[in-house]
Amino acid sequence: MAADPTQTPQAGRAHQGGPAPGGRANSAPVVGREHEPTIFEFSSPGRRSSSFRTTGVPEWDAADLVPAGWLRSEPIPLTEVSERDLVAHVTRLTHRQYSVDLGAYPLGSCTMKYNPKLCDDAAALPGLAAAHPATPEQFTQGWLELLWCLADTLCRITGMAACTLQPPAGAAGELTGLLLMRAFHESKGQTRHKVIIPDSAHGTNPASVTLGGYQTVTVPSDHRGLVDLDALRARLDSDVAGIMLTNPNTLGLFEEDIAEIAAAVHEVGGLLYYDGANLNAILGVTRPGDMGFDIVHMNLHKTFAVPHGGGGPGAGPVAVSPRLAEFLPGPLPERSDDGSFTWTTPARSIGRVHTWHGNALALARAWSYILANGGDGLRRVAEGAVLNANWLRHQLRGVYDLPYDRPNMHEFVASTTSLKKAKGVRALDVGKRLLEEGFHAPTVYFPLIVDEALMIEPTETESPQTVAALAEALVTIAADPEGVPALAPRTTPVGRVDEARAARILLPTWDAVVTLGDD
Amino acid sequence: MLADIGLSSLDQLFDVVPEALRLAAGLDLAPGLSEPDVLAEMERLASLNRTGTDLVCFAGAGAYDHEVPSATKRLTFRSEFVTAYTPYQPEVAQGVLQALFEYQTLVARLAGLPVANASLYDGASAAVEAVNLATTAKGRQTVWVSGGIHPHWRAVLATFAHGTGHDLVDVPLRDGVTDWSAAPAGDPPAALLVGSPNYLGALEDIGAARAAADRHGALLLVGFDPVCAGLLRAPGEDGADVVVGEGQPFGTPLSFGGPYLGLFSCRMEQVRRLPGRLVGRTVDSEGRPAYVTTLRAREQDIRREKASSNVCTNQTLIAVAAMIQLSWLGTAGLRELALRCARGTRYAREALLAIPGVSLVADAPTLREFALRLPVPAGTVVARMADEGFLAGVPVGVEGGIVRDGGDDLLVAVTERRTRDEIDAYASALEKVVR
Numbered sequence: 001m002a003a004d005p006t007q008t009p010q011a012g013r014a015h016q017g018g019p020a021p022g023g024r025a026n027s028a029p030v031v032g033r034e035h036e037p038t039i040f041e042f043s044s045p046g047r048r049s050s051s052f053r054t055t056g057v058p059e060w061d062a063a064d065l066v067p068a069g070w071l072r073s074e075p076i077p078l079t080e081v082s083e084r085d086l087v088a089h090v091t092r093l094t095h096r097q098y099s100v101d102l103g104a105y106p107l108g109s110c111t112m113k114y115n116p117k118l119c120d121d122a123a124a125l126p127g128l129a130a131a132h133p134a135t136p137e138q139f140t141q142g143w144l145e146l147l148w149c150l151a152d153t154l155c156r157i158t159g160m161a162a163c164t165l166q167p168p169a170g171a172a173g174e175l176t177g178l179l180l181m182r183a184f185h186e187s188k189g190q191t192r193h194k195v196i197i198p199d200s201a202h203g204t205n206p207a208s209v210t211l212g213g214y215q216t217v218t219v220p221s222d223h224r225g226l227v228d229l230d231a232l233r234a235r236l237d238s239d240v241a242g243i244m245l246t247n248p249n250t251l252g253l254f255e256e257d258i259a260e261i262a263a264a265v266h267e268v269g270g271l272l273y274y275d276g277a278n279l280n281a282i283l284g285v286t287r288p289g290d291m292g293f294d295i296v297h298m299n300l301h302k303t304f305a306v307p308h309g310g311g312g313p314g315a316g317p318v319a320v321s322p323r324l325a326e327f328l329p330g331p332l333p334e335r336s337d338d339g340s341f342t343w344t345t346p347a348r349s350i351g352r353v354h355t356w357h358g359n360a361l362a363l364a365r366a367w368s369y370i371l372a373n374g375g376d377g378l379r380r381v382a383e384g385a386v387l388n389a390n391w392l393r394h395q396l397r398g399v400y401d402l403p404y405d406r407p408n409m410h411e412f413v414a415s416t417t418s419l420k421k422a423k424g425v426r427a428l429d430v431g432k433r434l435l436e437e438g439f440h441a442p443t444v445y446f447p448l449i450v451d452e453a454l455m456i457e458p459t460e461t462e463s464p465q466t467v468a469a470l471a472e473a474l475v476t477i478a479a480d481p482e483g484v485p486a487l488a489p490r491t492t493p494v495g496r497v498d499e500a501r502a503a504r505i506l507l508p509t510w511d512a513v514v515t516l517g518d519d
Numbered sequence: 520m521l522a523d524i525g526l527s528s529l530d531q532l533f534d535v536v537p538e539a540l541r542l543a544a545g546l547d548l549a550p551g552l553s554e555p556d557v558l559a560e561m562e563r564l565a566s567l568n569r570t571g572t573d574l575v576c577f578a579g580a581g582a583y584d585h586e587v588p589s590a591t592k593r594l595t596f597r598s599e600f601v602t603a604y605t606p607y608q609p610e611v612a613q614g615v616l617q618a619l620f621e622y623q624t625l626v627a628r629l630a631g632l633p634v635a636n637a638s639l640y641d642g643a644s645a646a647v648e649a650v651n652l653a654t655t656a657k658g659r660q661t662v663w664v665s666g667g668i669h670p671h672w673r674a675v676l677a678t679f680a681h682g683t684g685h686d687l688v689d690v691p692l693r694d695g696v697t698d699w700s701a702a703p704a705g706d707p708p709a710a711l712l713v714g715s716p717n718y719l720g721a722l723e724d725i726g727a728a729r730a731a732a733d734r735h736g737a738l739l740l741v742g743f744d745p746v747c748a749g750l751l752r753a754p755g756e757d758g759a760d761v762v763v764g765e766g767q768p769f770g771t772p773l774s775f776g777g778p779y780l781g782l783f784s785c786r787m788e789q790v791r792r793l794p795g796r797l798v799g800r801t802v803d804s805e806g807r808p809a810y811v812t813t814l815r816a817r818e819q820d821i822r823r824e825k826a827s828s829n830v831c832t833n834q835t836l837i838a839v840a841a842m843i844q845l846s847w848l849g850t851a852g853l854r855e856l857a858l859r860c861a862r863g864t865r866y867a868r869e870a871l872l873a874i875p876g877v878s879l880v881a882d883a884p885t886l887r888e889f890a891l892r893l894p895v896p897a898g899t900v901v902a903r904m905a906d907e908g909f910l911a912g913v914p915v916g917v918e919g920g921i922v923r924d925g926g927d928d929l930l931v932a933v934t935e936r937r938t939r940d941e942i943d944a945y946a947s948a949l950e951k952v953v954r
Contacts, residue, residue, distance in 0.1 A: 030611050035807055039621050039846050050852030053586065056939035057862045062750055062854075065861040067884050070722050072752045075854040076628050079846045083590050086846050090618070094599035097614025101598035112604055118554050120596070127565025132578045133776030134913040135569065136901060142567030143775050156547050168640040168777060169832040171819070179682055203820035207829035211651075212682040216824045254535040285533050286540045301832065309836030310615035311605035311796065312638070313778035329678070351678035355581060355643040355671045355765070356776025368561055374551030386532045391520045407535050431608065441608050446820070464520060487804055492610040495804035499609075502801035502813040506790065508634045509624040513800055 025469035026104045026462060027438035032095030032493045039089055040510045042081045049083035096493040098440055100307070104462050106392075106470060108411045108443040108455025109202070109250055111280050111302035113385075114462075115369070119305050122368035123361045133356035137343055144341035147357065148333040150367045151317070157378070158274075158296045159289020160319035164328045166358040170277060171204040173297030173316030174244070176329060178212030179350045180295055180320060181242050181271050183327040187348065190269070192241035198227050200250045200447040202277060214241055221449055225251040225404040233264055242271035246278045247291065248409035250447040250455070252389065254281075262292025271295060271324075279303045280459075281386055281410035284379030294321045305369035306362045315362040329353045384460030385410040388467050392458055395471035399478045403450055411457035413450050416478075420452055423483035427452040430477055432496060435489040437473040571773065574905060575941050577867075579888045579932025580718070580913040581642060581669050582776060583746070583768045585856075586936055590847050591770040595840040605796075605832070609811040610803075615835060616810035619798045622842035629745050630762035630784035631753025637796040637812075638838040639781030639830060642742065642765030643675035646712065648783060648794040648828055649740040649761045650676060653710035654685055655792055655827070656738060661686045661706045665697040666921040667717030668742065691920020695721040695881025698920070699731035707735045710761075714742035715754070718915065718922045719881060719930070720864075720888030722751070729758030745769065745782060747886045749857030761785045770844030771837055780837040791817060794828030859935035860887040863942065867933045870946040876953060880917065880928050888932040890915055895953045897929040907948035 062071060081089075098105075105112030123129065131140055151163040167173040178195070185192050195214040197205050199221055206216040217235055222228040226249070243265050247255045255261065262272055274288040276298040283303070288296045300306045301314030308314070320328065329352055330345025373381065386409050393402065393412045400414040419425035431441030431454070443455040458467050477484065487495060507513050521527065533541065552560070576584040594600075599614055606612030606619075619637045626635035639645045650662050664673060664687050673687075680687050690702045690711075697713055711732045715723035725741060732739040740761045741754040746768045754762045766780030767773075785793060791814065799813035819826040848856060864887050871877055871891060880890035893900055897914035904911035916926015933942070 032614070036613075036617065038617070038624075039842075040624065048849045048851050049590065049847045050588075050849060050855070052855065052859060052935055053938070055859070055863065055935070055937065057859070057866050057937075057942070058939075060862050060865060062858055062861070065858070065865055066750050066886065067722070069724075070751050070884065072750060075850050076748065076753070078625060078628065078848065078850045078853055080849050080851075081846060083847065086843070087590055087594060090594045090843060091597075093614040093617055094597050095614070096617070097599040097603055098608075098611035099599045100602040100604075105604060107604060110604060115602065116554075118557060120601070122558060122561040125561060125565040126572050127562070127568045127570055129772045129774055130570035130572055131568050131775040132570070132576055132584070132773045132910055133582050134578050134580055135574075135910060136898075136905075138902070139569035139574070139905060140567075140775070142564040145567065146564045153548060168644070168834075169830075171829040171831045172640060172644070175679070175682065175829060179678065182681060203818075203823050203826070204829050204831050206824035207819035207822070207826040210824045210826075211679070211829055213684055256535060256537060259537065259540070282536070284542060284546045286536050286542055290540050290542070299832075307602045307836075308604045308832075309834075310600055310603040310612075310618075310839065311835035312832040313640075313834045313837060314832040350681065352643075352671055352674040353678055354777065355641045355669070355675065355779065359640075359777040360775035362778055364561070368557050370548070371552050371557045371560060372554065375546035375548030377551040378546060378548070383529045383532060387520055387529070390524050390532065394524050407532075409535075432610065435608060435611050440604070440611065443607075489610050493613050494610055494807055494809040497609040497803050497809045497811045498801045499811050499813070499815075502799040502811045503815075505801075506813065507800040508620075508790075508797055508813075509627050510621070511624060511627070512633070 025466040027469055028103045029438045029491055030096060030098050030493055032092060036092050036096065038510050039079050039081060042085050042089060043079050045080055047080045047082050049081060049086055103438055104466050104470060105440040106442050106456050106458050107440060108457040109277055110443065111457060111459060113459040115305040115307045116372065118372060119365040119368045123364040128364050129361060141341055144333040146364060146367055148335055148341055150363055153370055154298060154317055155319050157283065158319050159287030160296055161322040162325035162328055163317055163319035164332060165317045165363050166329050166354040167316035167318055168354055168359045169312060169314045170297060170299040170316045171208060172353060173318045174204055174208035175211050176318045176353050177273050177295040177297055178208055178214065180324055180327050182212060183348065183350050184271065184324055185241055192239050194240045196235055196240060196243040198245065198249065199449050201244065202250065202275065205244045205275060225253045226255050226257060227261060229257050229260060232261060236264055236268045238268055240268055240270045242273055244273040244275055246275040248278045248281050251404050251413050252408040252411035253404060254409055258291045277302060278410060281382055283382040284375060285382050289321065294324060300362060300366040304366035306365050313359045313362055315359045315366065381460050388458040388460060388462060392456060392467055392471055396474060399475050411455060414454045414456060415450055416452040416454065419478055425483045427454050429484035429488065430454060433477045433484045433488045434473060436491045439470055439473060569905065574910040575908060576910045577931050577933065577945060578910045578913050580930055581765050582773055583932060584773060584934050584936055585768045587770055587772055588847055591840055591844045594843050595770065595836065600836055600839050606812060609809065613810060616798050618839045618842050619835065620800060620810050622838045623798060625842060625845045626782050627784050629748045629753065631755025632762055632784040633787050634790050635784040636793050637798055638834040639783050639795055640834060641777065641779040641781050642763065643672040645763035645781035645783045646672050646742060647676055647679050649763050650685060650710065650712065651683065651828065652761060652789060652792045652794065653738045653740060656789060657709035659707060659709035660684060661688060661708045663688050663690050663702050663708045663711045665690055665713040665717065666692045667697055667719060668712060668714045669718050670922055670924040689921050692917065693920065695719055695883035696723050699728065708737045710738040710740050712740040716744055716747060716886055716888065719890040720885040721881060721883035722886060725754055725757035725759065746857055746860060749853040750861060766841050770840035778834055778837050780834050780841055790814065792827050793817060795830040795833050856935055860933060863933035863937045864889065866939065867931065867942045870942060871949060874946065874950045874953065888930060891929045891931060893929055893953050896927040900929060900952055903952040904948060909945055909948060
């Protein structure tokens with residue numbers, strides 16, 4: 001599932017599954033050019049799609065079933081469409097949508113890798129998908145075993161002792177981790193107020209810190225793009241609850257001083273939180289637990305083949321070191337001596353963070369992906385991701401600014417500062433122009449510490465040909481003497497979208513459009 | 520590729536990792552399996568669960584066994600929806616954006632309010648976000664929570680209140696519905712939170728809750744059941760400021776509890792405090808209609824520690840499923856769905872109450888779910904009923920007017936999938952089991 005390092009882009013990838021030499025790279029434009037009316041505009045009175053099971057239950061009237069004080073007088077107007085028109089509408093919408101299955105998504109920090117179809121089928125098995133979450137544990141031993149195995153394996157991958165699978169996304173995992181941090185300090189009779197975050201951190205970090213009841217203290221990066229160790233030491237005191245780091249960081253650089261950072265934070269009684277957004281880069285290479293981290297969240301939708309679904313659902317399990325295990329959210333699956341599984345809640349649990357057991361089907365997908373890869377395959381994932389990203393960075397030397405031009409991990413950050421000076425080309429323009437080439441845009445303007453940032457993560461699943469085609473597209477865009485046309489993208493389903501107008505004239509529903517008009 | 524970047528081995532890619540931290544022996548995991556072997560192992564695990572394929576489901580508690588039609592299944596699992604990223608590049612994401620815009624319209628209509636967001640994780644997370652919105656809007660820390668709210672929602676609210684410092688005050692039930700006059704004296708609340716139907720299935724008086732909120736200058740937050748909405752007046756029409764709910768019934772199988780769908784809808788005056796993503800309609804460079812995520816200044820990647828919420832990844836694919844399912848149901852279908860649930864529930868309620876020793880926990884009006892007091896503890900009943908081929912319900916209890924998970928009473932739900940024969944068989948089996 002990873003890129004084959006023994007091949008060069010020119011030679012193509014020879015092994016099974018890869019394209020033939022000279023085969024087409026994974027870039028393709030989105031084709032749906034025609035404006036698609038809303039589903040509401042297809043409605044016609046009396047038309048319907050729905051049908052129901054024959055039950056034989058007496059057909060009482062609504063007025064006999066619902067007291068008058070609650071009964072609505074008219075049905076809620078939704079849609080009145082035939083199934084055929086609905087299917088055509090939704091299918092046309094899909095033609096106006098880019099996706100990983102169509103082409104590459106070099107979106108830094110988001111790890112938009114191809115997810116094997118096997119995982120879709122595994123999670124759709126009726127024995128998993130049709131289980132009611134309140135079914136007693138003696139009837140859901142398969143689910144408990146799956147969740148126990150996944151939690152145990154995530155601990156092995158991260159070097160931690162115990163793991164909750166409840167958090168439904170990365171940000172939920174972050175907040176869970178911060179509440180664990182709070183519970184830990186409170187158990188020691190301490191009230192601490194500050195959490196340290198690097199200036200290159202994801203926005204969810206400071207937002208979660210606030211919701212965890214802490215104040216954010218920012219630590220700057222040094223000239224290497226790494227945490228400034230002296231600046232960090234100057235901020236450490238007994239009021240610091242902990243520090244949140246990603247490693248590799250959002251510049252794609254490995255925090256080489258992590259052992260020193262861990263020692264310094266632990267010295268003042270603080271905890272280290274690992275934001276797992278970039279875990280893909282270190283699978284089987286090193287582990288957060290070995291680096292000294294106390295709390296780790298993982299984004300299963302980045303690293304472990306849960307597709308992004310247009311923005312979710314994901315899954316954000318949190319693993320912890322032994323001293324934090326007693327605070328984990330419950331219930332947790334536990335294996336008894338006789339090999340059966342039960343739900344248990346740790347003695348000093350912070351409580352539930354999800355209505356049920358987390359995004360269970362996403363967890364099942366991740367388990368099938370881990371089974372397919374095994375320990376050796378996961379290391380190859382990291383190797384392929386880091387190789388592709390370093391190779392691509394080399395191709396962009398002298399074309400884009402590379403503010404941190406040193407060996408990177410799974411992603412790197414380029415900049416258009418020079419191109420902007422020379423011909424007005426901004427990071428945004430490069431992203432929009434790349435859409436015309438049939439690639440998704442990189443992450444732009446992040447991390448915030450790099451001017452005109454383009455954050456690029458090719459992932460391990462793109463072939464050498466695709467990475468080469470992406471490099472060529474980026475070089476072509478930069479080399480254009482005219483710069484990037486203001487109208488780019490010109491070949492996409494719609495042209496550049498007026499975001500300012502959307503905020504100025506808020507039209508969040510079709511009813512608002514009907515009332516206020518489109519122009 | 521290695522040679523192109525001046526390396527001779529893959530290990531050199533990781534020279535930046537200090538040697539002491541490197542995992543010399545590799546991961547302590549089994550080797551990878553072939554695709555058929557993975558599927559065989561997943562099938563083995565799946566076969567150890569008893570699900571709707573062999574237990575007729577009368578369990579609810581916020582997770583319902585509704586029909587998922589082929590159109591919803593086939594369309595939701597198209598690659599373009601499943602494998603797309605968050606629509607940060609609207610020029611190539613009109614498909615997801617327009618589907619979310621249509622979803623927002625449908626949810627807002629169900630709630631009876633003008634705006635809905637593009638989804639949250641589940642019902643509990645939507646309730647947490649509603650509480651956060653209300654406390655920010657009112658500058659108060661106290662929230663009154665109905666004793667009838669889903670006990671897992673209450674648990675999640677309590678977990679996150681440790682961080683925000685919010686003071687959650689339980690208001691007890693009387694005769695199965697919330698008695699707002701029993702709220703303890705103290706700081707004025709920022710909001711009142713009530714579920715209707717509540718966890719026991721009883722319909723709450725939203726007008727009375729609105730009046731209680733007005734007496735204290737508080738917002739009214741209502742957790743609704745979007746299926747029951749097909750028959751009931753919308754909470755927004757009855758005065759709710761924020762309406763939240765669990766959207767699983769629209770196109771998502773039971774899924775062992777997730778991924779589900781947090782519904783969130785509010786009044787326009789709160790739109791700048793709305794959590795998570797919001798899609799708006801606008802135009803492109805040629806003046807054609809186009810969709811984009813909007814009011815982005817609320818969100819964590821821009822506002823950072825001052826954001827309205829930390830939500831980033833949400834439940835878009837489940838929202839798309841709900842949009843397709845609601846469009847498939849349509850105006851007449853949603854009403855019929857609610858009506859069929861209510862009919863089955865009435866029929867089951869009468870059949871079960873005819874069993875000696877079985878009574879209602881509270882005699883309030885219900886629609887799709889009700890709580891029974893039994894001569895035998897509910898946990899025992901559920902275990903025995905599985906031998907008869909039924910998932911009989913979910914054990915529940917009420918203590919001091921507050922509902923809790925896992926008591927001796929039994930919560931029974933009936934969806935449009937349950938036939939008269941299944942209900943009759945269930946009643947016969949229950950009669951045997953509680954005898």
